[in-house]
Amino acid sequence: MSGTGSDAPARAPEAVRSPGLLRGLSGRLIVLSALFVMLAEVLIYVPSIARFRHTYLVDQLKDGRLALLAADVAPTIAVADQVASRLLDVTGAQIISLRRDEDEGPGARHVIMRAQPKSVDLTIDLGDDMAWTLMLNVAEAFMAGGDRVLRVIGRLPDDPKATIEVVIDEAPLHQAMLAYSWRILGLSLVIAAITGVLLVVSLHWLMVRPLQRLTASMTAFGARPEDPRSVVVASSRADEIGVAERELARMQAELRASLVQKTRLASIGTAVAKFNHDLRNILATALLSADQLAQFPDEAVRRRAGRLAGAIDRAVSLCAQSLKFARDGAPEIALEPTGVGAVVDAVGPALPGGGDGWTNAVPAGLQALADSDQLYRVLANLGRNAFEAGARTVTVRASVAAEGIVLEVADDGPGLAEPARATLFQPFAGTAKPGGTGLGLAIARDLMRAQGGDVALAWTGPDGTCFRLLLPHP
Numbered sequence: 248m249s250g251t252g253s254d255a256p257a258r259a260p261e262a263v264r265s266p267g268l269l270r271g272l273s274g275r276l277i278v279l280s281a282l283f284v285m286l287a288e289v290l291i292y293v294p295s296i297a298r299f300r301h302t303y304l305v306d307q308l309k310d311g312r313l314a315l316l317a318a319d320v321a322p323t324i325a326v327a328d329q330v331a332s333r334l335l336d337v338t339g340a341q342i343i344s345l346r347r348d349e350d351e352g353p354g355a356r357h358v359i360m361r362a363q364p365k366s367v368d369l370t371i372d373l374g375d376d377m378a379w380t381l382m383l384n385v386a387e388a389f390m391a392g393g394d395r396v397l398r399v400i401g402r403l404p405d406d407p408k409a410t411i412e413v414v415i416d417e418a419p420l421h422q423a424m425l426a427y428s429w430r431i432l433g434l435s436l437v438i439a440a441i442t443g444v445l446l447v448v449s450l451h452w453l454m455v456r457p458l459q460r461l462t463a464s465m466t467a468f469g470a471r472p473e474d475p476r477s478v479v480v481a482s483s484r485a486d487e488i489g490v491a492e493r494e495l496a497r498m499q500a501e502l503r504a505s506l507v508q509k510t511r512l513a514s515i516g517t518a519v520a521k522f523n524h525d526l527r528n529i530l531a532t533a534l535l536s537a538d539q540l541a542q543f544p545d546e547a548v549r550r551r552a553g554r555l556a557g558a559i560d561r562a563v564s565l566c567a568q569s570l571k572f573a574r575d576g577a578p579e580i581a582l583e584p585t586g587v588g589a590v591v592d593a594v595g596p597a598l599p600g601g602g603d604g605w606t607n608a609v610p611a612g613l614q615a616l617a618d619s620d621q622l623y624r625v626l627a628n629l630g631r632n633a634f635e636a637g638a639r640t641v642t643v644r645a646s647v648a649a650e651g652i653v654l655e656v657a658d659d660g661p662g663l664a665e666p667a668r669a670t671l672f673q674p675f676a677g678t679a680k681p682g683g684t685g686l687g688l689a690i691a692r693d694l695m696r697a698q699g700g701d702v703a704l705a706w707t708g709p710d711g712t713c714f715r716l717l718l719p720h721p
Contacts, residue, residue, distance in 0.1 A: 276450055280443035288435035292428070297381035299427050300388065303420055304373060304399050311343040311413040312403065318359050331359040341365055341396070342414040360414075365396045367414060373401030385424075393421025457488045461495060468499050472506050580697045584721035585617045587654065591643045594626045599634045609645040615652035615718035617698050622718075625691045625702065626656065629714055632687055633658035638711065651720055655705065657713040663704075671704060 314334035335343070342360040371384075395417045402410055464479035471477045478499045481492040588609040595602030615622075626643065633641045638660030645654045663671070672692045688702075695702045695716060705715040 276447045277443040280446045281439040284439035284442050285435055288431065288438070292431050292435075293382050293385070294378065295431065296424060296427060297378070297385045300385055300420065300424060301373065301381055303423060304371065304397075305401065305403075307338070307340070307399055307413050307415055308373070308401050308403060308411045310338045311340060311411055312345060312406070312409070314338050314340070314343055315345050315357055315359065319357075332361070335359065335361055338413075338415075339419055340413045340415050342412070344412040346410050348408045348410075364414060365416075367398040368395035369417075370398040370400065373399065388417070388421065388424065391417065391421075393418040454488065457482075457484075457492070461492065464495065464499075468503075472499075472503055475503065478503065580618045580621060582616050582618055582698060582719075584614045585619045585622065587613050587615050587617075587622075587645050587652065587718075590617075590619055590622050591626060594623060594630060597627055598630045604634070604638070604640040605630060606640060606642040608642055609654075613645050613647070613652065614721045616721045617700075617718050621694045621698060625694050625716065628687045628691050629656045633660055633712070636660045636712075647720075650717065651700065652718045654716040654718070655713055656716065657705075657711060659711040662709055662712055663707040668704065668707065672702075 314331075314337070317334055318331045335341070341364040342358065344358040344360075346357070396414060397417050397420075398412065398414050400410065400412050402408075461479060464477065467474075467477040468479075479492060479496050481496040482489055484492070588607060588611060591607040591609055595605040595607070598605055630641050633656075636658075638658035641656065641658045643654060643656050645652060647653075672688050692702050695718075698718060700716065700718040702714060702716045705713040707713070
């Protein structure tokens with residue numbers, strides 16, 4: 248007998264092994280944190296290095312103006328030339344020039360320069376640089392490699408009427424930009440590491456540990472579902488983790504209760520299967536005695552003997568049906584396009600009365616994806632129940648809907664009582680006739696769902712009852 252019996256071998260619990268740092272959530276959080284921090288640092292680095300380059304060039308203009316002021320205080324021309332040469336060496340410039348807007352004439356421009364200055368490769372006007380051009384110039388500077396000679400023009404904020412020009416080698420600027428970039432990279436790595444560790448520690452405490460506890464509980468529950476100690480103990484957290492813990496605890500408790508009940512039912516079923524044979528022999532002996540009493544001359548005794556024989560027949564039938572329901576496993580289904588009308592026609596002769604009152608109103612040629620044998624069993628079950636309940640006619644109709652092929656089995660019987668509707672498809676509970684087992688509709692629902700469909704009560708009342716069946720499209 249199928250079921251979850253107490254003698255079934257228990258599945259050994261599996262140890263919850265850690266997936267490792269790199270494959271676990273903690274390792275992935277570290278990697279993602281580092282990547283996101285580095286991405287943020289890249290977005291910060293581009294404007295930062297552009298501003299660094301702009302500031303470097305502005306400082307070159309400031310140094311150039313100071314060099315011109317220092318050259319002006321020289322007492323003689325010979326000393327001025329020596330000072331100018333020394334200042335050019337200190338500032339790293341080839342030419343330094345200053346011109347004021349209010350000055351005119353040949354002497355308005357003050358220049359110090361080397362004897363043989365290098366030719367200029369690129370002119371940079373700091374007054375015209377915008378934010379996006381500064382960033383583009385940085386990329387261009389890195390690609391150039393620092394081998395150019397730059398002519399830098401600009402005005403200083405503290406002396407806006409003076410235009411300063413300096414001609415410098417790009418190599419020192421290029422080296423300074425590389426050094427700045429390495430510092431930014433090192434700082435980014437430190438920030439990424441600190442951020443990643445802090446994020447992992449906090450998320451490990453808030454998420455990873457509770458998830459590990461949930462995983463361990465599910466693993467333990469899967470190994471020992473009937474052990475109350477395997478049910479997770481929900482915390483009082485109000486976030487999503489707390490909701491998941493409480494829902495898991497509720498589902499585990501409900502499933503455990505259901506498994507305990509099924510285990511008890513399975514044990515009862517095993518016991519019934521063992522003494523069913525002896526019980527049927529006892530009932531057969533009682534039935535033989537009832538048949539002998541039916542031949543007794545007294546009319547009252549014969550009537551009572553007939554009722555006794557009927558009761559014994561029902562008891563034998565109940566034992567046989569219960570044993571068959573317990574032994575039957577999942578039905579074997581062979582789905583194929585099936586003519587619904589042909590199956591309905593085949594059911595009629597097998598019903599009480601040889602099919603009188605069984606009406607086939609299915610459109611000709613209508614097909615559904617079904618197992619013809621199992622569909623036959625379902626329709627025969629519904630038709631037999633209807634006629635045994637007192638119906639005179641049973642009509643089967645069918646239509647095509649978006650969800651599939653819909654069959655309606657309607658009768659003109661007295662309808663179902665209210666207590667029977669609540670447990671209509673439950674084994675040994677949903678019966679509407681005296682002495683019934685309630686297995687017919689439960690089996691019918693199993694057969695319909697095995698075919699990818701379903702069966703449900705559409706309506707019932709004093710004018711009759713209608714069941715609605717659903718089958719897939721062919």
